[in-house]
Amino acid sequence: MGIFKIEGGLPLQGEVQPQGAKNEALQVLSAVLLTPEKVTINNIPDIIDVNKLIQLLGNLGVKIQKNTPNSYTFQADEVNLQYLETEAFKKEGGSLRGSIMIVGPLLSRFGKGYIPKPGGDKIGRRRLDTHFEGFIQLGAKFRYRREDHFYGVESKGRLKGTYMLLDEASVTGTANIVMAAVLAKGVTTVYNAACEPYLQQLCKMLVAMGAKITGIGSNLLTIEGVECLNGCVHTILPDMIEIGSWIGLAAMTRGEITIKNVSWENLGVIPSTFRKLGITLERRGDDIYIPAHTNGYEVKTDIDGSILTIADAPWPGFTPDLLSIVLVVATQAKGDVLIHQKMFESRLFFVDKLIDMGAKIMLCDPHRAVVMGHDFKSQLKATIMTSPDIRAGISLLIAALTAKGTSTIQNIDQIDRGYERIDERLRALGANIVRM
Structure with missing residues (x-):
């Protein structure tokens, strides 16, 4: 080192x-998995955590085009879900805290999302409960293998919109739930949602892709599920x-x-x-x-x-x-x-x-x-x-x-x-x- x-x-x-904002980048990069169309993201910071997530997307089969040092175009039209069950994914996903952000989009679009216990800063306990409790309320089944600390959520058919009161205003938890809900059937209401600017940016990007989200910037979000999302161009704060x-x-x-x-x-x-x-x-x-x-x-x-x-x-x-x-x-x-x-x-x-x-x-x-x-x-x-x-x-x-x-x-x-x-x-x- x-x-x-x-x-x-x-x-x-x-x-x-x-x-560009690291915490926003980890969210909006994961959102490219929600559509088979091209998504261009500008002002991406050239830092280790973000580059690891881009590499992870590439290993999942996302097509990646580097336009400039800080601008990329992504297309997730041939996602390889089998990669999620490989040893390489366990190692790669476990080294990055932000890898948790891919679970919501994968679950919403493909009916399954897996992740090893994420790594990151050693600054104390960082709960994942809010993420998975939200997925369960949307209709997903949760499983956890203690022997290798491997999390999974699966759904037969589309997720179903619901009302939920989050146990904490988790930024990443809110982002993951929103990304899961945008393609769900019906209306999802999220109370005690995080309302940080980077979460607002994610919601605005999803709206540009065709999602129906109201209450952006408040702690009460309403998401009306749609059948599919389009591509877009987004610039990070x-x-x-x-x-x-x-x-x-x-x-x-x-x-x-x-x-x-x-x-x-x-x-x-x-x-x-x-x-x-x-x-x-x-x-x-x-x-x-x-x-x-x-x-x-x-x-x-x-x-x-x-x-x-x-x-x-x-x-x-x-x-x-x-x-x-x-x-x-x-x-x-x-x-x-x-x-x-x-x-x-x-x-x-x-x-x-x-x-x-x-x-x-x-x-x-x-x-x-x-x-x-x-x-x-x-x-x-x-x-x-x-x-x-x-x-x-x-x-x-x-x-x-x-x-x-x-x-x-x-x-x-x-x-x-x-x-x-x-x-x-x-x-x-x-x-x-x-x-x-």
């Missing part, structure tokens, strides 16, 4: 274009998680960065959350301009003067994928912040490395950490680190870019799973980073 060597302490400066990462990088390195074409209307509370940390953001058209914070940034307390608490919540709340970035940015703020990671019980364990670098962090329990900012009066110290997951990896990279000395980050495949050519783009902004 590769490593990054980073010489910290250099302010970043320039313009950066955010990549910029990645809000990467946009938040660039904001954090600019503030921590006290650099001056413009993030281009961010789709402001789909950022939700992300800009206001960073402003609570004292970070200055300017909206310039559809760009975000972050000036150099030469005097640092000061945390805003609550109205009653109590410590600022930043917690994750379902959309339109703050996304859990940015809590790791907020935490590392808070290490150099003026003031204290309580970070409350509600969803995953292992996501905050990377703070040990930040503490080794000199950050003042008190880990209260697996879900909460108090960060006491240095106000740039004490620079973090370089060290050797290992990236445990995508978001912790980029947070450690941000810390290394502001630290004194040369840091080494191992297991950078984790970072490459979610960030496109991150080292090249950082060097274009003036960072001293080498991939080895």
Whole structure:
């Protein structure tokens, strides 16, 4: 596996274009299985997780044409369902968390969908119950082989629309259920549905393909099943998680960065959350301009003067994928912040490395950490680190870019799973980073 060597302490400066959204890509790429017609998807991020899913689609028999580095045309007119029962599929599907997203489309169109226990980040338990309970309510039969952790759902004939109240507002669970319901017979109503922008994008793409979906953007979706879907052209939104990462990088390195074409209307509370940390953001058209914070940034307390608490919540709340970035940015703020990671019980364990670098962090329990900012009066110290997951990896990279000395980050495949050519783009902004 590769490593990054980073010489910290250099302010970043320039313009950066955010990549396409990873979480949207995994959903809309799976949706190409719903039609035998051609589907063109633009702004696909060139990252490990997305490329693995494209390879998986190809092994399933989907015809794939690469138009540009970030645009592909897919045609699923000769899908090889036998591949789902091969050892190669078990290995390939098990290495990718996003492989779960193919089950809904396969079940809906072909009457069966299988998946090995998906891999991905080691950030705590990630339930699949919402997905499969939704499929069962649509009329599918569920089976699970414990000996090889292999899941399956099957249906004789078309799925049947129904009313369901999801036990949690799971983004991937909602997406999978919606993709299963669009070809079902009758009307499906999904209450407590996720309503993130990327789920909205999936629904809009399905509507362009001929699906009948109402309530897009709310937590109550109504899907009227249709006989078949057509092809379409779809463009993926910029990645809000990467946009938040660039904001954090600019503030921590006290650099001056413009993030281009961010789709402001789909950022939700992300800009206001960073402003609570004292970070200055300017909206310039559809760009975000972050000036150099030469005097640092000061945390805003609550109205009653109590410590600022930043917690994750379902959309339109703050996304859990940015809590790791907020935490590392808070290490150099003026003031204290309580970070409350509600969803995953292992996501905050990377703070040990930040503490080794000199950050003042008190880990209260697996879900909460108090960060006491240095106000740039004490620079973090370089060290050797290992990236445990995508978001912790980029947070450690941000810390290394502001630290004194040369840091080494191992297991950078984790970072490459979610960030496109991150080292090249950082060097274009003036960072001293080498991939080895």
